[in-house]
Amino acid sequence: MQTIKAYLTLSATPFRESENEVIIPCFFGDCGDKSKGNEGYLHLNTATGQFSCEKCDVSGSLINLAKNLLVECLEIYDASCRDDGNEIIADCLFDSCYRNKNGRGRLSFNVEKGQYECAKCGAKGNLITFMKFLETL
Numbered sequence: 001m002q003t004i005k006a007y008l009t010l011s012a013t014p015f016r017e018s019e020n021e022v023i024i025p026c027f028f029g030d031c032g033d034k035s036k037g038n039e040g041y042l043h044l045n046t047a048t049g050q051f052s053c054e055k056c057d058v059s060g061s062l063i064n065l066a067k068n069l070l071v072e073c074l075e076i077y078d079a080s081c082r083d084d085g086n087e088i089i090a091d092c093l094f095d096s097c098y099r100n101k102n103g104r105g106r107l108s109f110n111v112e113k114g115q116y117e118c119a120k121c122g123a124k125g126n127l128i129t130f131m132k133f134l135e136t137l
């Protein structure tokens with residue numbers, strides 16, 4: 001729950017919470033654009049680890065959703081990234097790496113745990129510290 005909320009905050013996605021759910025506007029296809037009022041919302045069920053939309057019937061696992069949100073966020077900062085199964089690998093955004101003439105390191109994000117690490121500059125932490133870092137860019 002904390003982790004999925006961190007991803008939502010990171011990608012500037014508005015959300016509201018009910019008992020076992022976090023509810024966000026549906027961003028698949030044009031579902032959200034076509035919807036009025038309470039239609040077209042994705043229900044993220046933190047108990048089952050699944051999400052689904054009540055309108056367009058899209059569904060899947062929260063891990064995949066978190067990956068999409070993370071990639072979306074990293075692209076805002078021009079970090080190219082790829083999905084490596086359990087991890088998202090992206091260009092390192094940390095200063096000492098960014099300016100390294102011999103090439104930048106790669107940040108690897110463990111999506112499930114919400115943690116990141118760069119083997120080159122040694123930067124590591126969780127999504128909360130990553131968010132604070134992004135605010136300084």
Ligand SMILES: [Zn+2]
Pocket residue numbers: 026027028031032040041053054055056057058
């Ligand atoms: Zn939808």
Ligand SMILES: [Zn+2]
Pocket residue numbers: 092093094097098104105106118119120121122123
């Ligand atoms: Zn680095």
